[in-house]
């Protein structure tokens with residue numbers, strides 16, 4: 001089968017397409033013919049060996065996919081060859097076949113194409129957990145989404161608006177903020193040019209109820225300082241580069257709750273909350289919610305697709321078309 005391969009750590013250009021053997025099917029697992037795989041920022045960190053957990057080269061990047069079941073392993077129930085499914089793995093999705101544990105694979109929610117389903121799981125589960133499970137978001141509350149035009153960002157704006165929150169999107173250009181407005185953001189802050197803390201306070205009055213932060217770096221602290229007394233801050237990632245060090249007195253003086261969220265371990269350790277999140281997201285899809293897929297690239301162009309994400313160019317989600 002054809003597969004993207006990281007043969008040595010480095011930038012996107014180190015990812016090549018090779019012919020490698022199919023993984024085959026094993027007990028408790030599902031072998032999937034991959035139609036599409038989405039790019040997530042952690043893919044770039046893994047190929048550069050800058051992620052929290054390492055994958056040893058050579059490996060196939062890609063953590064989320066959609067396609068059709070090719071074979072089910074011993075002990076797997078509820079899925080049959082040919083069923084449309086989507087799922088996630090640590091690595092291995094950017095290939096014609098992927099082997100995934102049965103618990104990490106689910107039927108495609110009705111209404112989603114395979115391309116959309118490939119881009120749904122990681123960002124939307126992260127968004128829902130950040131907003132609801134960790135963020136305790138209520139309708140009418142002000143939520144600030146940093147990196148709002150990116151993958152996690154667009155999903156977070158989309159879910160928050162659909163849950164009745166008032167969304168302030170922060171992104172690095174007016175064009176990127178337009179994408180957020182189309183997803184339901186009530187206000188936008190161009191944090192490359194405007195004062196983030198001051199603008200949040202101008203828009204939200206008392207301050208934000210919740211900040212969802214997939215960017216970190218120099219944006220985390222001004223956003224935290226613009227939270228109201230008793231508000232919440234959920235740390236999701238550090239796409240900006242630096243992991244911020246926050247003066248704890250800001251947290252104390254305003255009685256702010258700071259939460260961390262790592263989807264990989266949440267899915268394993270919080271199965272009930274994850275089932276609730278999946279159910280809520282399936283209902284939102286039934287109501288018309290669709291992932292903001294902005295670019296689709298062929299597997300042969302995987303390095304160029306990864307480069308675009310590294311260069312901060314796309315909005316929403318970038319998808320690799322593997323086998324339509």
Ligand SMILES: NC(=O)c1ccc[n+]([C@@H]2O[C@H](COP(=O)([O-])OP(=O)(O)OC[C@H]3O[C@@H](n4cnc5c(N)ncnc54)[C@H](OP(=O)(O)O)[C@@H]3O)[C@@H](O)[C@H]2O)c1
Pocket residue numbers: 039040041042122123126147148149150151152153170171172173176214215235236237238239240241261262263264309310311312316
């Ligand atoms: N906690 C979890 O379980 C979890 C799950 C998924 C992803 N993540 C993390 O969340 C972050 C975002 O992931 P994603 O897939 O949404 O990535 P993405 O689509 O590339 O979006 C990241 C956004 O961050 C902004 N950004 C600011 N400074 C940047 C820089 N120096 N380089 C690149 N982007 C920069 C960009 O928007 P502007 O140009 O508009 O600023 C970009 O749209 C990553 O750190 C990822 O590791 C965490």
